[in-house]
Amino acid sequence: MTKYRKPGSRPSKPVNPAEQEDAFVAKTLEVSNWAQRNRPTLTAGVILVGLGIVALVYYARYREDLGFAAAAELEELQMRLDAGDQAGVQADLQVYLERFGSTSSAGEARLTLGQVTADLGDLDAAVEVLEPIAGDVGSPLGAQAAALLAAISEDAGNLQAAEGLYERLADRARLSFLVRDALADEARLRAAQGDHEAAVDLYDRLLEEMDEADPDRGVVEMRRAEAAAALN
Numbered sequence: 001m002t003k004y005r006k007p008g009s010r011p012s013k014p015v016n017p018a019e020q021e022d023a024f025v026a027k028t029l030e031v032s033n034w035a036q037r038n039r040p041t042l043t044a045g046v047i048l049v050g051l052g053i054v055a056l057v058y059y060a061r062y063r064e065d066l067g068f069a070a071a072a073e074l075e076e077l078q079m080r081l082d083a084g085d086q087a088g089v090q091a092d093l094q095v096y097l098e099r100f101g102s103t104s105s106a107g108e109a110r111l112t113l114g115q116v117t118a119d120l121g122d123l124d125a126a127v128e129v130l131e132p133i134a135g136d137v138g139s140p141l142g143a144q145a146a147a148l149l150a151a152i153s154e155d156a157g158n159l160q161a162a163e164g165l166y167e168r169l170a171d172r173a174r175l176s177f178l179v180r181d182a183l184a185d186e187a188r189l190r191a192a193q194g195d196h197e198a199a200v201d202l203y204d205r206l207l208e209e210m211d212e213a214d215p216d217r218g219v220v221e222m223r224r225a226e227a228a229a230a231l232n
Helices: 017-037 039-082 086-100 106-119 123-134 140-155 159-172 176-192 196-209 217-229
Strands: none
Touching (some): 039 086, 086 106, 106 140, 123 140, 140 159, 140 176, 176 196, 176 217
């Protein structure tokens, strides 16, 4: 059976093992001679690479230890908060964020600080604390921060900001309970401001999110009926 080559190709030349070995030896000698001529440069390069590896290992260990320390200290602050030391914990959380702001525990600490600051009555400061993490409502931590920020904005009388946050949570939050809470709160605000049509739509969305056996379903249906009656 005839075998065909691709157009324009040539038969391969037989390989001579002796020629291959000679070429390998010549290349090895060439590399060895180059290394001898450039030994100081090579030595410095090896030292730099070694120092770089040591630095990376040290930094990784430092970050790991810093993360452990941050988690342990935040747990201690939470225990003090549970014991009622709000003012002391508020001050220490501010220091905490300066020390551990680059760790994975920083977001939770900021959320806690926002809650404590709001509970102590400084709503403007609480808003400033929460805003850096409230933008990512797709993450659980960001969604919780946005929900807290919405409630604070509502308490401060900034209803437009609160509605915007509730709307973002209803559309983008991944935790179902946060979606339901956001829909209920936005519907409540819309109804309170006379926008009963929007409130009905929001209550309908909320009912779609709820199970038929949900014990709170009756309350939502009653609120929807009230908003629908206000349209007539």
